[in-house]
Amino acid sequence: MAVQAQYPSNVLLLNRNSQEGHDYSLQPQPGGFLDQSYMLFNNGGPFSILTLLCLKSLLIEMNKYQDSEFAMPPCSASPIKRQRDELDQFLQAQGEQLRRALAEKRQRHYRALLGAAEESIARLLREKEAEVEKATRRNAELEARAAQLSVEAQVWQAKARAQEATAASLQAQLQQAIMSGAGGGAQDSRRGDDGLMCRGEVAEDAESAYVDPDRVVSVPVSGPACKGCRKRVASVVLLPCRHLCVCTECDRVVQACPLCFNVRDSSVEVFLS
Secondary structure: OHHHHOHHHHHHHHHHHHHHOOOOOOOOOOOOOOOHHHHHHOOOOOOOHHHHHHHHHHHHHHHHHHHHHHHOOHHHHHHHHHHHHHHHHHHHHHHHHHHHHHHHHHHHHHHHHHHHHHHHHHHHHHHHHHHHHHHHHHHHHHHHHHHHHHHHHHHHHHHHHHHHHHHHHHHHHHHHHHHHHHHHHHHHHHHHHHHHHHHHHHOOOOOOOOOOHHHOOOOOOOOOEOOOOOOOEOOEEEEOOOEEEEOHHHHOOOOEOOOOOOEOOEEEEOOOO
16 A cells, blocks of 8 residues: 555656666565665666655655554554444434424424414304305395385275275265256355345445445356355365365364264365366
8 A cells, every 4th residue: 555655756766767778676575665775776876866865755755654554553443433333323313303303393384374274264254154144134134124015015005096996986976066066056146146136226325335245145157156155166075074065265164064064074175177
């Protein structure tokens, strides 16, 4: 090993030998040393100063290497190997511990993510359930309101049909009253004319010939006369007897029907055309 390590320094010797035509052997002697006397004096001639300096440097280097190799006992390789093995085991243990720590950290991270996702999904489910419950309650309220409106519509339809029947009956009675009141109005007109003629004959002076407008019975132009004042046309139907017998002025003060003497509840004004 010592000779192989010093090959670069022996190149000078090989070059010189090749130049001078000599063959110097560099084979190691037993024990790992070169025979210096053989190398120096094999050719029988003196070496140059440069060759001597190179050989001296080579010998110094070889001695240093051999001293350092022989200073280390053969048994020292075993503690170094043991320390190397212990270091490898320590590194493997540390790597395994680091791997377990990273795996546990990863598992904790995954569990935290899963818990957050579950909590978010649960919150969304609760919100959706609240919205569904609210919509169901609102739907029930709307259905109840729709049923109530349907009942009210049916009631109003029944009232409308009843009012239509009442209006038809009042129309028929009104026609009958108009037809029956035409003759009575003519008779009242003739009686009023006779009274005026009698009073005109009795009056002899201008003062006694004055006629009070409130005492004069007006002749109805059209329709039956009022049974209360007998001055204006009867245009109000009394309820519940449904008699067309009073005018609008008498309707304010009359309490009973002048024809059947039933107590009145209300009245309806009609417009004769």
